[in-house]
Amino acid sequence: MATHALFETASGYAIFEVKLQENVGARTKAVQDSIDDLAKFGKMVTLVSFSPFRSAAHALENMNDVSEGILNDYLKSLLELNLSKPSKKSSVKLAIWDPVLASSIKAALNIECDTSETSKDIIRGIRQHAGKLLMGLNDTDLIKAQLGLGHAYSRAKLKFNVNRIDNMIIQAISLLDQLDKDVNLFSMRIREWYGYHFPELVKIVPDNYQYAQVAQFIGAKETLTEEKLSDLAALLDDDMIRAQNILDAANGSMGSSLAEIDMLNINAFASRVVSIADYRKSLTSYLSEKMNMVAPSLTALLGERIGARLISHAGSLTNLSKYPASTVQILGAEKALFRALKTKGNTPKYGLIYHSSFIGRAGPKQKGRISRFLANKCSIASRIDCYSDKPSPLFGEALRQQVEERLNFFETGAPPSKNADAIRKVLDQLALEEEEEEEEEAPALPLVEPTPKKDKKSKKRKGSDEIDADEIEGSPAKKPKLSKEEKKALKKAKKEKEKAAAEVRLLLHSQRRPSN
Numbered sequence: 001m002a003t004h005a006l007f008e009t010a011s012g013y014a015i016f017e018v019k020l021q022e023n024v025g026a027r028t029k030a031v032q033d034s035i036d037d038l039a040k041f042g043k044m045v046t047l048v049s050f051s052p053f054r055s056a057a058h059a060l061e062n063m064n065d066v067s068e069g070i071l072n073d074y075l076k077s078l079l080e081l082n083l084s085k086p087s088k089k090s091s092v093k094l095a096i097w098d099p100v101l102a103s104s105i106k107a108a109l110n111i112e113c114d115t116s117e118t119s120k121d122i123i124r125g126i127r128q129h130a131g132k133l134l135m136g137l138n139d140t141d142l143i144k145a146q147l148g149l150g151h152a153y154s155r156a157k158l159k160f161n162v163n164r165i166d167n168m169i170i171q172a173i174s175l176l177d178q179l180d181k182d183v184n185l186f187s188m189r190i191r192e193w194y195g196y197h198f199p200e201l202v203k204i205v206p207d208n209y210q211y212a213q214v215a216q217f218i219g220a221k222e223t224l225t226e227e228k229l230s231d232l233a234a235l236l237d238d239d240m241i242r243a244q245n246i247l248d249a250a251n252g253s254m255g256s257s258l259a260e261i262d263m264l265n266i267n268a269f270a271s272r273v274v275s276i277a278d279y280r281k282s283l284t285s286y287l288s289e290k291m292n293m294v295a296p297s298l299t300a301l302l303g304e305r306i307g308a309r310l311i312s313h314a315g316s317l318t319n320l321s322k323y324p325a326s327t328v329q330i331l332g333a334e335k336a337l338f339r340a341l342k343t344k345g346n347t348p349k350y351g352l353i354y355h356s357s358f359i360g361r362a363g364p365k366q367k368g369r370i371s372r373f374l375a376n377k378c379s380i381a382s383r384i385d386c387y388s389d390k391p392s393p394l395f396g397e398a399l400r401q402q403v404e405e406r407l408n409f410f411e412t413g414a415p416p417s418k419n420a421d422a423i424r425k426v427l428d429q430l431a432l433e434e435e436e437e438e439e440e441e442a443p444a445l446p447l448v449e450p451t452p453k454k455d456k457k458s459k460k461r462k463g464s465d466e467i468d469a470d471e472i473e474g475s476p477a478k479k480p481k482l483s484k485e486e487k488k489a490l491k492k493a494k495k496e497k498e499k500a501a502a503e504v505r506l507l508l509h510s511q512r513r514p515s516n
Helices: 029-038 054-066 073-082 099-109 115-126 139-159 164-194 208-220 226-235 239-250 259-293 296-302 304-314 317-322 325-329 334-343 357-361 367-387 393-412 419-440 455-464 469-474 485-512
Strands: 003-006 012-018 046-053 091-095 112-114
Touching: 003 046, 003 115, 012 073, 012 115, 046 073, 046 115, 054 073, 054 139, 073 099, 099 112, 099 455, 099 485, 164 259, 164 304, 208 239, 226 239, 259 296, 259 304, 259 325, 296 304, 296 334, 296 367, 304 469, 317 367, 325 367, 334 485, 357 367, 357 393, 367 393, 393 419
Parallel strands: 003 091, 091 112
Antiparallel strands: 003 012, 012 046
């Protein structure tokens, strides 16, 4: 049974003493009604101490610590001041809502904490009647403090969110998928609408983007002349043959004539389709730039679109890095997985990674194996991108080469390289690049001649502080280090020199001997 209760508000900490508490009949209607009644609940608890926060920043700091289950120094001093240390005669048991914070208090202050449903009912009643139980505060003051602290807490969470760069990728890939659907839908609409006037243009210009540009350029088919052929060919990748075919088809077209107001609406809609298609291209380049900056290894392995879809489906790059390879393999095929588990059928082999070119290049019998291997490499690449200080696409290129070797292994049986060897090569390459950058950044120092060491023995003999220049010039210099080949050559030259000197001495000795 709890003897005290800790209540955290937006204005400060409050400690209540629990006088009456029902453990056996806590779930009964009479006890629950007594918690809602202020007159009865006021006899169950009494306020011991209320410690307000010094400022809004102090309140935000304490709220962040409480939300993470950390015992703040301010709260620690309050508990030490108001709660006596537990002993055999007086036992203190504190009712706390958060179990993580309760374990921190237990470890730091050795105070017994209770997080049961009965204790939570007491804290719930204190929160309900806080405006009456806390002296000097009313309900409006508490609501204002809660509103201000809530805004500050949300603002701090958004400001220091580690996934804020990932959110840009998630929004970009979602918008790009939506634009793909919209461009296809609008292109079908402009084909059908403009086809009433010029039906032959569909077969000559099958591309949706070029069709919208050509329809906007031509307008009424009667206005198309040979003078416009050069401009029309520029829209068709400088294809004069197709431009001439369009002119011939326009002259003998079976389409009906349209009113001027109808042609204005068609041109306006065609311009909207062209602008959306242009924006889609710029959004694709933006997504590619973001992916190469946030997840270069994953981009080098799978490409921008598939890597961005994996990050979007997982929620963030951090969440994706925490997934095992088996989860990454079927990410995006959750419905098929649960349907297979429910019907006891075959589980799916791949999810979003099915769009990778590696899956399409593998044989029918090898698709499951290569998808499992590719998911393993995706998991490694996402972890490298998430937890490395300087992400590099070299790791993704090495992992992509491993997947290529595995495809080759399925066809020819040549053994692929191991993970340790591939990663070691990349690490060595990065180390060499860092050394080269350090050498380039190092400033050129002026050459300084080394000063010779003074001979202490000669200094003591002479009894003076200066040394003659002859002694400095005659001082032996350090011998440079020689290689093995240079040492062998020196030894050989020395032996030849000694041999020649011996021959000369022998010749001189023979000349000095007197003749018989």
